[in-house]
Amino acid sequence: MLIRRPHDVPPSEITPKSVFAQRRHFLQFAAGGALSLALPAAHAGDKLPIAARSPLSTDEEPTPYRHIAGYNNFVEFGNGKEVPAERAHRLRTAPWSVTLDGLVHKPRTLAIEDILKLAPLEDRVYRLRCVEGWSMVVPWVGFSLSALLKQVEPLSSARYVAFESVVQPDTQPGVRFPLLDWPYTEGLRLDEAMHPLTLAAVGLYGEVMPNQNGAPIRLIVPWKYGFKSAKSIVRIRFTDHEPPTTWNNLQPEEYGFYANVNPEVSHPRWSQARERRIGDFLKRPTRMFNGYADQVGQLYAGLDLHKYY
C-alpha cells in the first residue's frame, strides 16, 4: 500500500492540535476499516469507518437509500433521473486522485486513499434542494472540505475555487455528446468553500458512495441548489476570478453562479417558493439558504441576492 505523507508539512500545522489528536485516535480506531478500503478498490456499499455524527446534521427523517441512489441528475451518464443508477456502475473509481492546483503554495495530487485519511469521517445529515423543485434529506459521509483545501495552502490571492468532474468517455455515454460543456465544472467563492458546512463527501448511509451519487468524492454545499455540488471530482483549482461554471454557461438567466437556495428568487421556468420532499405528497415551503441561513447568511451580507442569484 502506498501512503504518501507530506514530510514538509507537519500535520499539526495544518490542523488544530485537538483535531489532530482526534485524528490519530480515529486512525487507530479505524485502521482495519481504512486498510480494507485502501487495498482493493472501495465499492459502493462497503462500510466506511465513521468517527461521529456531526452536530451540523439535521434531525429530519433521511430519504430512503433507494431514492437517494435511484433518482439522480448525472448528465455524464445521460438524461433521465433513473439513467445514472443504471449506467454508473461502469465508472472507474480506482485508481482515483484529485489534483489541487492554481493559486496555492503547494500544488498536489492526492490519491483518494490519502484523502480519506485527512480528517475523521463524519455522518452529516443534510437537506438537499434541487433547482428542479424537489428535495431530499441525505445522510452523507465525509468531512469539511476545508481539511482538503488546507493541504495545498492557498495563496492570499486565491478568491475562488473551481471543481472539475471526471470525464470517462468509455464509461459515461453522456460525455460523447455536447449536451453540456464537459468537463462539468462548478465553482465557489473561497470563503464558501472553506465554510464548515461545505462537505467533501465520500459516502452515504455509512457506506462508500454509490457511483451515481458522485463516487468516490464529491462536493456538497447544502445551502445551494444541488447542481453546485459537483460529483466525482478530479481537480480543484484555486483562482483569483470567478470561474466559468457549466450550467451558468449554458443558461445564465436560469442558473446563477451563486445558486443559493432562495424561495424569493424564482427560476424562469418554475417558482422556487415550494419544494416536494421526495416521499411526500404535499409540497412544503422552501427555506432561505435551504434552512442554513443562520450558518451562512453572513457570507452574503450586503450582496443583492436578486442580482447575484
Place this chain on the structure above:
Amino acid sequence: MEKRIAAAKAVLFVCCLLPLAHYGIALWQDTLGANPIEALTRGLGDWALRLLLITLAVTPLRRATGWAWLLRLRRMLGLFAFFYACLHLVAYLWLDQFFDWVDIGRDILKRPFITVGMATFLLLVPLAATSTNAMIRRLGGRRWQRLHRLIYPAALLAVLHFTWMVKVDITEPALYGALVAILLGLRAWWRFDDARGTLAPRHRIIPIQIRR
C-alpha cells in the same frame, strides 16, 4: 361492416385506457420511482401528445390505405387525447400547485412553457365541445372542419410546451416535432397538389358525413 367498426371501436377504447390503467397500477404499487407525482404528470402529458399525433395520423393513413372506415375511429382518438390532456392539467393544478390560483396565474403569465401548455389545452376545448353529431350538424360540415383545424396549432404548441420544459436534452421533443412536421407537411403537400388538380379521386378529401 357496422359490426366490425363497432368491434374496432371497442378494442380501441380499451387500448386508449391502457396508459391510464398503467399509471393507476404503478401508483398503487409504488413503482413510479422516487418522484411518482412528477412521473405521473409527465406520463399523462406524453400520452396526450401521442394520442394527438395518432389522431393526426388517421387521415394520412386513410389516404395511404384507402380505408375510409378509419375516419370513424378518429373522434374517439381525439377525445382520448383531450381526456389525457385534462388529466395532465388536473395533475398540474392539483398535485403540483394544490389549486393555489395566485401561483397558477403567475405560472401562466411568467413561465413560457406553462403559457404554451395552457394555450394548447384551450385550443383543444372547442374541439372536444363540438365533437358530437349534433354540433357537427349545427355548425355545418365546412365550418366544423375549419374549426377542427385548430388541432394543427395545438400539435405544434404541445411540442413547444414539451421542448421548453426540458432542461438540456431535447431529443425526445425533437422526435415528436419531426412527427408533427411530417403529419402537417403531408397536409400542406396535398393542398398544393389538390390545387394543381392532379390527384386521383380516391385521394380527394372526403367531406365529413354524419351517420344517423
